[in-house]
Amino acid sequence: MHKRHFIPSIMILITILVLSACNQGIDTSSWEKFTIQESPGFDIEFLVPPDWETNYLLPMETAPGQWKVILRPPRCSSDQSADYEEDCITLTAYVKGEAAFEEDEVLALISQNISLSQENNAESILMGQSSFDVNGLTIQRFDHKIPSATGDVQLSYYFFQTDNAYYTIMADFPYDEREDRTAEQFQRVLQSITVAE
16 A cells, blocks of 8 residues: 555656756846847847856947947857957847848858858858747747867857847857857847847
């Protein structure tokens, strides 16, 4: 009789342990919200880990309505020699009605192998493309592999738009580290994107 009750109790305990393990992940409760207040056209906000550096560049006269945001984790790769010495994530906003942006041309370019030199003797390899929804936005993702003698790189392009702007994000990580902690944190940054109110 005791055995009969014991087996379901074990199964319940295992289920609880499995579910709690699945819920363990990156805690974003201390992450900081980022947006650009001085540009009404930049209409998104997102969370950034507290140890990441963020910097944005004002639009240049030659590129009106174009806001560039640099997201700099302490280490973009495990072999980086010092913290914050590399940039691996760049978000660019193209404010509609101000910035020049050709959606069809951009999507056509990043949805195929991309030439990496003026001589056209090296190119990225398109590894796949997908799309996912985040807080009412549809984000398109294009993953490229860049072969290199020092180690292959995964270069990912993301594209989405809001009522006010087009957004592109370019992120590159060593191919063997494309699912490591920094890349995982970046995915949580993407999942936190919302249209600012």
